[in-house]
Amino acid sequence: MTVAATVLVVAVLVAASSIVLGQIPLSHLLDRRHHEEFIDVGGLDALTGIVVIGLIAIVLACALSLVATRRVVAPLVDALARQRRFVADASHELRTPLAVLDARLQVLERSLAPQDAHRRIVGELRADSRALIAVVADLLDAVDVASPGRQPPVELAPIIEVVVSSMRMLGQDRGVRVTAGAVAPDVRVPVPETSLQRALVAVIDNAVKNSTAGQAVEVTVVAERSRVRIAVRDHGPGIRGIPPERVFDRFAHAGGPIPGSPGAGSRPGFGIGLSLVQDTAGRAGGWVEVTDTSPAGTTITIALPRARRG
Template structure:
């Protein structure tokens, strides 16, 4: 149960982090939008005010006492002592004297921006007004600094709020999932013993019925009962394995190199009774050298058994099932090909949904969904291809692993 609690806490932490990040991103976006709008409004307002003051200074300003932040230049007038270097702009003065048309320009100099307006006054004099925008630019920088501080504070507050809200919002869901997994595991464990007893008793009755030559309808009924109980037992195995993979992350530490060819041959041998009863031919094609993958042998055995059992269940009497293993580009591929009823290629992905029912009415149960879960947990992939007219191919691809190291004896022989 500790492993389950650890897994659920990890889910809650990830969900809280995700909610905090999303909340922070939304707050940052809002602050950025508000800052952009405020900056645009401030810039527009300041530009209008500066241009009005610049126009007033050029038209009516006293050359010896210009408005604040403004300097006026004209023929015969002495510039103020604090006039910025590089002014007046002689080219604009000459142009206005020649064309009598007003000229405006922006000059960037000495770390600030100057607006320059050169025009002809009503008395015929050519005057050039220069406005220093350093204070307006400082206001804009202060605005962005204030917005940045507000955004940082808002981001921290949003992250903290998101974490608290996320924990409160996700914790009930995590608890519900934990209870669901515990229920599945507990129910499966509790049902295991009575189902095993029923299965064993049904097999004994079936053998006795065959030995005592009971009517065929009784023998058939007992055979169906044995098959149904056997399928129920396999469903319990699937539920237990799925619950263990979902709730126990420490199972990853149990992984070791598994020789997949040997496991595949062992699984085929275990299913020999079913294939013989179904008059099926099963062929295993593997390389002469071993193929290792990193994983949990019991889970991989269950996955291969599911593929083989699925092929047996969908292949009519007299059919052939081929199990092939090969090394392909640094990975190990296990392919199961059958001559069964096949399926529509459009349903290839849906086959791995839990208890999917095919177009022909065939059910695929929990096994293929668990198969994908096991393969994905081992860092691999599984794919299915088929044809409606018959035949299916399932391919598992797992990362290849180095063989297990053989311990070296260092003591006396």
Template sequence: MGRDAEARLLRRAVRSVAVQTAFAVAFVVIIVALGVVLVFDRQQSVEISGIVRRAAATAEDVADPPDGVWLVLVSDSGRTTSAGIPSAAADSAVLVSAPPGEVSFTAGGQEWTAWVDQRPASRFVAIYDPSRHEAEEHRLVMSTTVAGIVGVVLAGVIGLGVGRRAVRPLGRAMGLQRRFVADASHELRTPLAVLHTRAQLLRRQVGRDDPTSAELDQLVADTKVLGEVVADLLLSAQLEHADVVGEDVDLSALGAAVVRSLKGYAAQSGVTLTVTTEGRAHHDAALDAGSSSAGDLDGQDDGRWSVIGAPTALRRALLALIDNAVAHSRPGETVSVEITRAGDEVRVAVIDTGDGLDPADAARLTERFARGATGRPGGRRFGLGLALVDEVVGAHHGHLEIDGAPGVGSTFIVVLPAGGPPGVDGG
């Protein structure tokens, strides 16, 4: 991750804090608003009940009802109503049949609250005008909504300020980590290279019949492994904290060069290494002579295998895949490296017929120090290598495809965007 990517990450973190704060406040506002409306409705219901009860109990005629109330006088001679009462409410049969006391009924698609006061020869019914309650409730909801929106906006602004203060230590920590990686890269590589060289010199000074010969061989191997592990860790850290500086890389040439460097190691394990570009073999004589490109080997180089990337990182990724394939192959088996061009992608497949792996574990295998399930005790180990390959490929805007089956081999395919001219799709 480069500086620009880190800056984007910090900005996203600030925005995330602001958005989460705004959402939290919005949630609280909604809960409070619902509570206020419920309390308001409950309070209004009690007040409306008291208003209609008093209006019905004190009514002497229907000519002058209290504000917001209509009166209906039901007697043997018929019904007499206050002016302006909706006909749906005035004509409802409930006014005649309802028992004394509070009554709620529906008429004309509207809910009505009324109070029936039964008298010897008649009954007065007080009906509340619901439009008053609806208007007050609308004003309450609107004021609560406006207050809530203002509160959410203010919460977002406050969240931005809090987010900036919260991620400031993270930015400083990233800067310190970036400087540590640079310092470690400078300070560790040289001492480890010197240590490995001294171990090799010491081994050359001791004959094969010396009792310490085997231990010195192991010391040389251990210092080499230590250097490779540190190189992997540093490369992984650099990929996380620096943008990949791109240049034109011929994957065909790179694949051939890596195979050439590992042929001796593979031969010691009894494993044969082969490399082909678009079905054309890179012959051993050409490899041994030092040729490293498909063009040199086949008489042409049209740049169709080129990608834009960091040669050292890509070489380390291919080296890790081929080394892993050789390590998990049996004597007499073959590890094949196939480079093809498919549309706008260059694909490098490393194929072995060794221990194999379960495709269901493919996603987990790119985790650091993952262990795959195979027929051998303990499973197939991938250590840091496959995780590093995945990071290198991801940093180059590509992806890693994994396939295989336990006991029958595995296939790892590095897929990268092509940087050269388009050619015939690879088969």
């Protein structure tokens, strides 16, 4: 389309030049005595005409390109919308039967005696069902993203408090402590509250799953002049079997939780969770990255713009 527009502009300019030059007698072009006259008078008129016609051609070419681009993009937008609706509908349809399946497995597991040989198998089935439920939840989160655009700023401190409190209960069940440092009350970020909560839950949950029992997951917030950095540190074995930057890819798989960790027995990899964190930060003008990973632990940092007061 760009080539067609360029050809159109060149064609109009050539045609305009031919028309203007055609008005000048050939004898005047060849006669040196007429050169000054046409340069001062006729040449200026010709140049003005060429410029005006060229501008008109450029405007027409831009309009043509805009119309053609819209016609090309419209089917892609429609296809993406239909794909998102399908994923959302399918995920909603799967959520209920999977929840029922997990509930029945839970009842079965509780009915078995601790020494029953089938208890381990039922426990593995429950872990698989929870993994499927988590995948469905990730798919729903993937299609339930906030519309891009300017978002009203929210205070970070109460959101950190709510998320850490809920994740602290989850960590206690898994033998992992979740702690958070103090956050100044005037720190605000331009991210929807639900999206920010979901992103923090995903990062902290990932840290808990990859921590060994008895260790701690630490959440710290550093407020700079124009940016806020939220760091989540675990004391697990570090990221293994995959480049650190790839943990934010959808359904990325690493080495999996270490034996005896809270995540052992659950689905390996990072699902869509950390990918959604990257999407959330990116829409706000920030980013997320693995700032440190080693056998002593991993730190994932979410960097977000700091909203101004007023």
